[in-house]
Amino acid sequence: MKNRENILNKANELRWEIGESLHDNLLESIYKFATEISSRVIAVDVSKKSKSFDSKLDQILTSSKFGFPIMFLLLALVFWLTIEGANIPSSLLSSFLIDSIYPQLKTFSSNIGLPFWVDGILIDGCYLAMAWVIAVMLPPMAIFFPLFTLLEDFGYLPRVAFNMDFLFKRAGAHGKQALTMAMGFGCNAAAVISTRIIDSPRERLIAIITNNFSLCNGRWPMQILIATIFIGALAPSHLAGLFSAAAVVGITLLGILLALLVSWSLSKTILKGEASAFSLELPPYRPPRILKTLYTSLIDRTIFVLWRAVVFAVPAGAMIWLVSNITFEGLSIAEWFINWANPFGLLIGLNGVILLAYIIAIPANEIVLPTILMLTVLVAGTPEIGAGSGVMFELDSAAATANVLSLGEWSLLTGVSIMLFSLMHNPCSTTIYTIYKETGSVKWTFVAAVLPLLIGFVFCFFLAQIWRLFG
Amino acid sequence: MNLNRLTHAGNQCENCPAHNIPNLKKLGINMDKVDQVIALAGNPNTGKSTVFNNLTGLKQHTGNWPGKTVTRAEGTFEYNTKRFKIVDLPGTYSLLSTSTDEEIARDFILFGQPDVTVIVADSTRLERNLNLTLQVLEITDRAILCLNLMDEAARHRISIDTKQLSKELGIPVIEAEARQKKGMNELLQSIDEIISGRYKCKPFRMNKLSPQIEHSLKQLEVLIKKEFPNMPNSRWVALRLLEGDQKIIDSIRSGEIGLIHSYNQNDLSNNIYEKNTV
């Protein structure tokens, strides 16, 4: 025991002698060894050509003239491909799952004489929710993820962070926040963990709190679908895809802008401080293996996210059925809530159904849209829809959705508002839990959960008021 | 263009022998009865997770930017009837600083006592990768350098004399293209050779730091050696003490650091691993 303390005391004594330069000296020496060794084993053919290709590409991608335009165009291209490509498989899936399978299940259950509530919970609740999730989410995800992964594997993301850094610096945030936001486009919970690449605790907190402004997996499909229905419809049909893509790009950019603004206000108020150091290795461009990437991101990511969505959708489906079928003084619980919340919903451009859907969908953003659709059908629905046939079974799934939504008296304002609200509301429960685990603080978890919601309310409120004033 | 050529080559390789490594059974996260523990260390973005996925059949996220992996991931596989646990560590530039990811990596290599540490390096940036390699070699005496991304090195017309490098570092050096699953078999063989004792590592140790540091290190090392005679890396521990590393100070105080011992003396490492982590 005494020997050990001796060691430590001796160490302290020696440290006073050496002073503060130890780390500097050490690394200098290590690099010297590294240089010596590598000079003996590495040979470079100086007439290299591909390297200059890399740096030429870098010069274009980061030039002040083309840097941002290329970024926007790439983003738009990805969404456009997703929107155009997802339409047909989506409608095929929905016609298969809802047009063919659903009635068969219904017939089957009545044949074996299931009590109405078992049939209701299992088929009208769980099965329909799952079917909607698959039909609505699978096709866009199957296109969006591989495209995004290709960009990621090529090495483009760090260049985006590099280009956007000056904005983050001005906002008092860390340049790597752009990378964590890019991760957030996949999943906010994973992105919150990835903020560990940010050294400074202050800037890391900012990155965590603002990460929710990156649209995640669970929210892309809804953005894309709503944009297709409401924004695409404003344009002539051959331009509809482009218009919708532009709308989604707009929302994405608004998200980035909000993240910057909120970071800025945070670092001016409760998280005061200047931007600290930032260094980022820009990896070399590596030609991605296209087919392999398509395959793995389809299998791994898409199926993983879909599985999660289904897991959350099944109980939510059951719950939706329950709240819209348990009645109290003649009205279902869902209707009670919707009627009560409707005036408030309308005030911010939404409606009671949407608010209820957001509450039911706290566990996972993925199920917001299916929940809205089911609630609309179950609550506001005409008798035939409630009985399990009708509007949902059209061929084109976007059109089917549009039909359901028109039932719920949706307007263009509702569409725009819900796109905005989906950008600005509380993170899903998984993300909230992750934030708590990463920060270890109830206070910051609370801020991260409530701040976006407040911003969403305020933003949507003003939008709705102004819209109605002029519209 | 380049792009097509590479994809094409990749496709052809679906049939090449490397794709079906003999004697390898990917076991995912099944953690029953592991015999040996392997750590994957290296600079960020060098393909550690890709190697990990190849060996375990798991699907750790990979991506072309530094910092994709920030927590450690574990998986298992079976090779030559031995069961291995393999740990994918966050990529780090150094083991000397105090950021969270570096601490995770450092703690595992030091206290986790992996039976073999595989250092995955980017062949196109070998010199800077050697910085970390040399630091790892100070800590452990059983390591392998996996020169990954050899295809990229070739694309940039960089050639590396692996035999010479292996001689200089005193550890096996394996060329690999993890994304194309090339070199995995050789890597496994090399792991096997080290574990069975057929290959004895004589890792390069940095012996001539600046005179002042050397002077202090020697004084401290003598004391440490006296208290913990079996410690294989007393010099490195002394260095960390001079840097005021709290983890090391604590483990000296508690005596925990004495449990770490050289593989060349005996091979009971697994028990220690169980004790020190989890």
Add this chain to the structure above:
Amino acid sequence: MNLFLSTLILFISTILLVFFLKKNKILIQWKNRKNDKRRIKIEDALKYLYNCEYNKLTCSLNSIAGSLSITSNEAANLIKILEEMGMIATAGESFILTAEGKRYALRVIRTHRLWEKYLADETSISETDWHSLAEIKEHKITSEEAENLSAQIGNPLFDPHGDPIPTAEGIIPRRKGIPLTQLEKGDFGKIVHLEDEPSAIYQQLVAEGLYIGQQVKLIDKNNERLHFEANNESCFLAPSFAKNVTVEMLPDLSLVKKSFKRLSDLKLGEKGVVVGISKACRGKQRRRLLDLGLVPGSVVKAEIKSVGGDPTGFNIRGALIAIRKKQSDQIFIKNESE
């Protein structure tokens, strides 16, 4: 009726209870605050006395009163309390710390300097605020918390002003170096300490761009001002200011470089060789840059500038690394041929 009455009673008693508990708490807090105030004064006085001894000055009742900005009556009171506590002893006109008093003072100083170091290394709080924030914090954290803090920031030995941080056992080495005013014309020195009190002077020193580790050359001095060169820039300071700068003489002139370019001076496509990183770049940031290969001797080349013009991508030992101007300003380079 009965139900109503009992509810009412329950309600009122709850309110009373809550109020009472709260009031009690407020009372305790208030008492604590008064105690705290006294403790702060005691700690400040001990610190002041310690500094006097460390700098071999004598301190009187009046100087204590002055430094703590209290009346001499209050100071006398304070001294009495300290004496009763066994912290100081009187020696004629002046006071000296007992062993106990010294230990206490060093603990406060340790906390203060650790906190300054923490602010400097781990936060982006501006340099001029470090001292005042640490002045508050030093009275607030327990010694256990101070030890945790120390561990967290890597058990530092010096605070950002170059002052040694006493160990937890209260060991502190003697200060080396001489005041800048003692350099002769043509002498070279390295700044080892910038006195942070009084803060008006300190702020002036920081504004001049002085930092620990900087090399200076004395050009000229007279009673009114000192003229010296720091990093190839001329600086003028009044002697009363310059005496707050401690330097170490640099006998070996070959160590001293007259002027360095900075990494940020490189134009795209230009190359340079790293000579060192400014001491103003500290803690994690510094270690990160070193880890990335910005060590003396590394060849660097400016390759790309980002859209906004600020971070620049430098090729450092084969990798493209983006660095903000704020950091590249702190890295000194020379031309490859030199």
